[in-house]
Amino acid sequence: MTTNFMLTSATALLITGVASADFIGFDGFSSTNSQGNSVVQMYAVFDNADAVALNIFNADVYVAGGEFIHNDVQVGAGGTWSPNASLDIPGFADSSNDSYVTIGYGVGAEAATNGTSLDPGFGAGLGGTIPTGAGWFNGNPPNEQVASEFGGGFNGRSGYAVMLGQFVWSGGLFFCFEGEIGYNRGAGTEVEFGSDICFPTPGTLALLGLGGCATRRRRG
Numbered sequence: 001m002t003t004n005f006m007l008t009s010a011t012a013l014l015i016t017g018v019a020s021a022d023f024i025g026f027d028g029f030s031s032t033n034s035q036g037n038s039v040v041q042m043y044a045v046f047d048n049a050d051a052v053a054l055n056i057f058n059a060d061v062y063v064a065g066g067e068f069i070h071n072d073v074q075v076g077a078g079g080t081w082s083p084n085a086s087l088d089i090p091g092f093a094d095s096s097n098d099s100y101v102t103i104g105y106g107v108g109a110e111a112a113t114n115g116t117s118l119d120p121g122f123g124a125g126l127g128g129t130i131p132t133g134a135g136w137f138n139g140n141p142p143n144e145q146v147a148s149e150f151g152g153g154f155n156g157r158s159g160y161a162v163m164l165g166q167f168v169w170s171g172g173l174f175f176c177f178e179g180e181i182g183y184n185r186g187a188g189t190e191v192e193f194g195s196d197i198c199f200p201t202p203g204t205l206a207l208l209g210l211g212g213c214a215t216r217r218r219r220g
Helices: 108-113 203-208 213-219
Strands: 023-032 038-046 052-063 116-118 136-138 148-151 158-169 175-184 192-198
Touching: 023 158, 023 175, 023 192, 038 175, 052 158, 158 175
Parallel strands: none
Antiparallel strands: 023 038, 038 158, 052 136, 052 175, 116 136, 148 158, 175 192
């Protein structure tokens, strides 16, 4: 089962201005996996195919009233947000039921070649939450994470996108993704920046108050 969400005009007013017209915003898809858990896959969407995603920073990724699920090879230590641990090992690790962050790279059979690194704000990178203000980046810049064709997520946006992570949790709780992104158009080009906030509606507004992640951060 897949559920799409829209960003209302009220929440759109809360988006902190996008620094470049080439970055459209964050968008994603919501589904329920075979274990009955909620899954969101988030993307950065651009208006052209030459955008290269570099990093996410000042992130606030939040599920109301709960924590994200990990099902990776470090699950005994609480699970890690590092995507190179998100393997598929029958009876032990399942990437379809695992929360991780990434800058365009894959997991499962591709996990060993995932070049995404967690920034120091993550600490050990373990546990069911992402520390407010943390981020992640492409740790192998020569392997450029170029955007590929994309259309129709939470906000129905279309363009070109790079995957930023998968977030898994139990129950019908509400999800919020806010952050800033650095990107360019390939080696030697100027780094540009953008920011956005994306979360389901209308229930999120009722639970978190107008402003979603931003309001939670101010109260924290």
